[in-house]
Amino acid sequence: MFESTAGVVVVIERERESAAEALTELADDARVESVSESSAFATFVESSDEAVDCVVVGDGTTALSTVVDDVRDVAADVPLVAFRPATTTPPGAALDAGVTDVVPSDGPDATRLLVRRVEREVSHRRREREHAETANLLDTLFEQIPLHLYVKDTDGRHLRVSRAYTDDPEQYVGKTDVELAGSEESRQTYADDMRVIEENEPILYKREPLVREVGDRFSVDDLQRHYSETRPDVEALNGETVDDERYEGWVLTSKVPWRDVDGDVVGLIGVTIDVSQQEAYRRLLERQNTRLEEFASVVAHDIRNPLNVAAGYIELTRETGNLDHLQRVVAAHGRIADLVDDVLTLARGGNDIKQVSLVSLDALVTEAWETVDSETQAATLSIDGPLGSIRADKTRMLALLENLFSNAVEHGVRDTAATTGDAHVNVRVGRLPNGFYVEDDGPGIPDDVRERLFEQGVTTTPDGTGFGLAIVQRVAEAHGWDVDVVDATDGATTSGARFEIRE
CATH class of the missing domain: 3.30.450.20 (PAS domain)
Known part of the structure; x- marks a missing residue:
């Protein structure tokens, strides 16, 4: 409970007479102030920061009822103790006028009795204030x-x-x-x-x-x-x-x-x-830690092989003096560089995207295809009608398209050549009601790979990194999109793969 601050006892009487003198015996923390007229009480209250614990009405010419009204206009619930002679102000009349208590100033042991009554009123008043402050604190807690x-x-x-x-x-x-x-x-x-x-x-x-x-x-x-x-x-x-x-x-x-x-x-x-937000952050950190562990295991495994190859051919070059073996070393280092690039793209692609802009999907497709097709002429791109615009992060969107195109070209050209002898693949891009698709007419996706298609390190080519489609999925997730893979349809026959990206 609060320990309420001490207030003040105000005495209203003509001059500093018996009431004020008597109250000097109050406890040390009770301060006494005097005003000569009840009309001055309002001025005192307005100018003081202290709470009024009690008002004592001493002798004076103003009618007691008038004094009570003046006090109640300013402090409606403050205790009022009348300290006037019973001969001029009978106790019954004083109570009828609205005072809280009466101590006849001409009665026996009047001074001591007044002090005791005022101390009681002050104590009661302070307890009420403490209770009110405690209740206000409780209300504030539950409200705010x-x-x-x-x-x-x-x-x-x-x-x-x-x-x-x-x-x-x-x-x-x-x-x-x-x-x-x-x-x-x-x-x-x-x-x-x-x-x-x-x-x-x-x-x-x-x-x-x-x-x-x-x-x-x-x-x-x-x-x-x-x-x-x-x-x-x-x-x-x-x-x-x-x-x-x-x-x-x-x-x-x-x-x-x-x-x-x-x-x-x-x-x-x-x-x-x-703590839903904190829980979401915790789960995000868990996913990121899992990704880091996946990165570490996949990268460690995939980089170790070309490193071993490079080391072997360097040793062979030393033993034989044949510099042709260094071409295998260069190829191994190129493989390592590809792995590093893909890992960085995958890591960045999984970050949340804070800002997107309206970009031309036609322009992005053309730019991404030029990057991929610069390495091979064994693929053809067709665009199914105007693609319009899409709200996306341009840089990451290019990474998504480049990896889809690379996947189609690398697997389509190699696998088609192996099965039909025709080393060529057609890639087509078109719009969906709530997204777009990229499909090819290659041999499609093997059933034993389809379920693990977007996992890191999954590849069916000896020189593939296994990160391409994982990058596609991470970039799509960062945009809030979904990626689905289905069999592509070309007329009445089913061939190739179709990736559908939807908002």
Whole structure:
């Protein structure tokens, strides 16, 4: 409880006479001020920062009822003690005039009695102020704190709920979690409530899923809306836009026993905070760590082979003096360079894209094809009508197209030559209602590879890196797109592969 600051006792009397003199015996923290007329009381209150604990009305010419009215106009609930002679102001008349207490100034032991009555009123007034300050603090906590704060009784029923995560805290009151939701999750939270209450043991920092059935009653959306309405000067959630995809529904909960003054458990106090965003970050870090581990294992394996080849031919060159062997060394180093380039592209392609722009898909396709086709004339590109524009990151979009084209050309030319003797492949690009496709008329994708097609390191060519289609998938995911692979159709026959990228 607060220790309330001391207020002031104001004496209203003609001159500093008996009342003011008597009150000098009050406790040290009770300060006494005097005014000669009740009309001056308002001026004193307006000019003072101190609370008035009590008003003593001493002798004077102003009618007691007038003094009471003047005081009540400024301080409606302040205690008023009349200290006038009973001969001029009978106690009954004084009480009828509206004072709180009466001490006849001409009565026996009047001074000591006045001091005791004023001390009692001051003490009562300060306790009331302390209670009000405590209640105000509690109200402020439940109204403003950006946490789901709640109090429950011994049956697990909500007694009070903070407003931060809900527009209507009253919908919780009188109900248990099971009565609110009726789900398996709510039954578990109710069991936790009973454990805290019956075993007198707290539950701290428990990570648990948000009860879906009360998702509309417990949401960070309400927290942001609450602060934007009540505190426009506060930028809720650090100015971040609430994104529904964040809401996998994870919260962090702590509950402790609530004890009365005798130490008996009478319920629990709990606090829950939405940690969906932190959970999303944690999962993102896990995925990134997994990717790094995949990178390390694949790159270590794939680079070791060309390094061994290069080392072997260098040694052979030393032994034989035949410099022709160095061409194999150059080829091995070229393979390593290709691996490094693909790994870097794959790593960058998986990062979230913060900004996109409207770019010409026709221009991107042409530019990407020139890069790929500069190495071979054994492929033909056709565009199925105007492709229009697309909102994308241009650099990463080029990487996606280049890898799709490279995949079609490398596999199509080699595999077609092996099966038909015709070392040529046709690649076609066209629009879909919500995306675009890239297809070829090569031999298609083997069934034993199709399920692992987008995994890192998966390749069917001896000199392939196995990163190309993984890059395609990562770039698409970074844009929020999906990639599907189906058999391409060419007239009445099915051949080749078709990659469909959709928003």
